[in-house]
Amino acid sequence: MSYFAFLAEHGTTLLLGTVTTIKVLVCSTILYVIISMIFGLMRLSKNPAIQGIATVYIEFFRGTSLLVQLFWVYYVLPFFGLSLEAFVAGVVALGMNFGAYGAEIVRAGIIAVPKGQWEAAHALNFSPAKRIKRIIIPQIFPIILPPAANLTVELLKATALVALVTVVDLTFEAKQINSITWLSAQCFGTALLIYYIMARFALVPFLRWLEVLAARKVGR
Amino acid sequence: MEMGFRWDFAYEILPQMLWATLNTIIAAGVGYAIALVVGLFFLLGQRTPSKIVNVINREIVEFIRSTPLLIQLFFVYFVLPQFGIKLSAWLCGMITIGLHFGTYLSEVYRGALEGVSKTQWEACRALNFSTVYTYRRIVLPQAFPIAIPGMGNYLVGIFKDTPLLSTIGVAELFHAATAVGGYNYRYLEPYTMVGIIFLTLSIPAAMWVRNLEKKVNVAQGKLKQ
Numbered sequence: 001m002s003y004f005a006f007l008a009e010h011g012t013t014l015l016l017g018t019v020t021t022i023k024v025l026v027c028s029t030i031l032y033v034i035i036s037m038i039f040g041l042m043r044l045s046k047n048p049a050i051q052g053i054a055t056v057y058i059e060f061f062r063g064t065s066l067l068v069q070l071f072w073v074y075y076v077l078p079f080f081g082l083s084l085e086a087f088v089a090g091v092v093a094l095g096m097n098f099g100a101y102g103a104e105i106v107r108a109g110i111i112a113v114p115k116g117q118w119e120a121a122h123a124l125n126f127s128p129a130k131r132i133k134r135i136i137i138p139q140i141f142p143i144i145l146p147p148a149a150n151l152t153v154e155l156l157k158a159t160a161l162v163a164l165v166t167v168v169d170l171t172f173e174a175k176q177i178n179s180i181t182w183l184s185a186q187c188f189g190t191a192l193l194i195y196y197i198m199a200r201f202a203l204v205p206f207l208r209w210l211e212v213l214a215a216r217k218v219g220r
Numbered sequence: 221m222e223m224g225f226r227w228d229f230a231y232e233i234l235p236q237m238l239w240a241t242l243n244t245i246i247a248a249g250v251g252y253a254i255a256l257v258v259g260l261f262f263l264l265g266q267r268t269p270s271k272i273v274n275v276i277n278r279e280i281v282e283f284i285r286s287t288p289l290l291i292q293l294f295f296v297y298f299v300l301p302q303f304g305i306k307l308s309a310w311l312c313g314m315i316t317i318g319l320h321f322g323t324y325l326s327e328v329y330r331g332a333l334e335g336v337s338k339t340q341w342e343a344c345r346a347l348n349f350s351t352v353y354t355y356r357r358i359v360l361p362q363a364f365p366i367a368i369p370g371m372g373n374y375l376v377g378i379f380k381d382t383p384l385l386s387t388i389g390v391a392e393l394f395h396a397a398t399a400v401g402g403y404n405y406r407y408l409e410p411y412t413m414v415g416i417i418f419l420t421l422s423i424p425a426a427m428w429v430r431n432l433e434k435k436v437n438v439a440q441g442k443l444k445q
Contacts, residue, residue: 063426064418067383068394072415075407079224153286160288164387171291184298192287192295199286 006186010177014187017173018194024087024159024169028094029152035099040106054103061100067161069093074165090162098155102148109144110136141214149207153199160195170194230409233400237413240396245421247310247392248379251317255378256371258322263329281323289320290384297388313385321374328370332363365436372429376422383414393417 042054061069070093077084084092113136121131163171174191178184265277284292297312307315336359344354383394397410 059423060419063422064415065380065383065394067386068411068414068418071394071398071407072411075401076411079408157286157288160290161384163290171288174291175294178294178298184295184302188291188295188298191291192283195287195291196283200282204286 003186006181006183007190010181010187013173013177014170014190014194017168017170018198020087020167020169021156021159021171022198024090024094024162024167025156027091028098028155028159031091031095032098032102032151032155035095036102036106039099039103040110043103043107044110058100058103061097062104066093066097066158067164069097070161070165086162086165086167089165090159090167094155094158094162098151098158101151105144105147105151106140108147109140112143113139138218142211142218145207145211145214149204149211152207153203156199156203157195225412226406226409229404229406230413233410234413236396236400237393237410237417240391240393241417241421243391243396244379244382244393247313247317247382247385247390248375250314251321251382252375252378254314254318255321255325255374258318259325259329262322262326263333266326266330281326284320284323289316289381290387292316292320293384293388309385309389312388313390317378317381317385321378324374324377325371328367328374329363331370332367333359335366336362365439368436369429369433372425372432376425376429379422379425380418 039054039057042050043058045051045054070090073084073093074086074089077089117135117139118131121135126135159169160171163169163175166172170191174187177187181187262277262281265273266281268274293313293316296307296316297309300307300312340358340362341354344358349358382392385392386395386398389395393414397407397414401407401410
């Protein structure tokens with residue numbers, strides 16, 4: 001069977017899987033960004049209890065394997081009476097895992113804003129909320145976006161794991177087609193290509209555009 | 221079925237899990253060793269004066285880096301036999317991990333080499349040292365400490381990615397946990413124990429890497445004691 005015949009027969013299935021992969025990526029990106037901000041700020045708290053919780057969370061999720069966390073959420077949580085749908089379990093595990101990595105990026109970003117900026121905002125009698133919103137956050141983005149972009153590309157790659165908890169994504173479809181047709185080179189090769197195109201020609205340019213935008217906002 | 225954590229069951233499967241942990245450590249070690257060497261090859265490809273080699277090298281590295289390790293594993297495991305190359309799951313796993321992380325390590329090496337100041341090269345040229353001698357006695361001793369933290373991070377990274385090997389049937393820790401869980405129809409204890417074993421191994425390792433990083437920075441004068 002030629003490659004084009006393969007594409008004609010299984011192309012739509014793979015594309016449908018790709019749509020699911022994108023859905024997983026978008027949902028888990030939103031979740032991980034929120035988690036990173038919360039835990040990144042908690043990590044800088046002066047209250048030792050809050051800081052301790054954040055440290056434990058980050059060390060726990062960075063210290064264990066994503067696959068183990070994923071299986072734990074999907075197969076073990078039902079023992080405690082919490083059954084999640086495969087898609088939700090995948091997004092939750094991905095979001096919580098990458099949130100731990102992201103929190104460290106956020107923390108480093110906040111530390112990197114010069115102290116004088118805080119002091120100047122203080123001296124100008126800005127309220128704490130305004131200080132964060134108008135002075136600190138706009139300066140944080142150009143610092144944290146490059147490492148966050150790397151992390152997001154890693155996240156795209158990591159979404160392949162949700163196939164192992166029966167989310168019907170690109171990897172799952174490729175595996176399925178492989179087990180029916182045994183055209184391994186075609187189906188896994190196509191899947192690799194689709195991931196590559198998504199990362200190199202869609203996700204990375206988009207993230208670079210965001211970086212430029214953020215840098216321009218602070219006049220760089 | 222009994223709810224909650226059953227300690228007796230956990231105790232019963234503990235020896236089995238610990239044996240499997242040994243396999244995980246071996247897999248991570250062997251994979252890392254291969255990755256270290258593969259990284260050198262990618263580094264060579266990047267630093268050869270030939271433009272074509274550079275571009276091809278760059279594209280290969282980009283491709284491997286932006287596709288999921290899981291599908292790469294499947295690709296190697298399922299496609300190679302079609303070309304008559306029959307490898308065991310272990311070997312496939314080690315090759316794939318070596319290739320995947322080799323691309324990351326080549327970046328670590330590159331960063332380290334670029335971290336050595338250019339004036340060092342110029343001084344060696346002025347002293348009429350040969351290129352080999354310059355690398356061996358001047359550049360590498362200075363580049364190596366810079367590379368250590370990055371290299372350590374990827375050792376921990378490989379260790380945490382070894383559970384993926386279970387998907388092609390390598391009998392490491394996660395594979396053992398799934399097998400035990402399936403046999404007894406209890407996943408709570410095996411998976412929880414896997415998590416705990418990973419934590420007890422990777423947190424000290426990560427702390428050790430962080431410590432090294434600090435030491436390197438101090439030695440280079442970037443950080444005060």
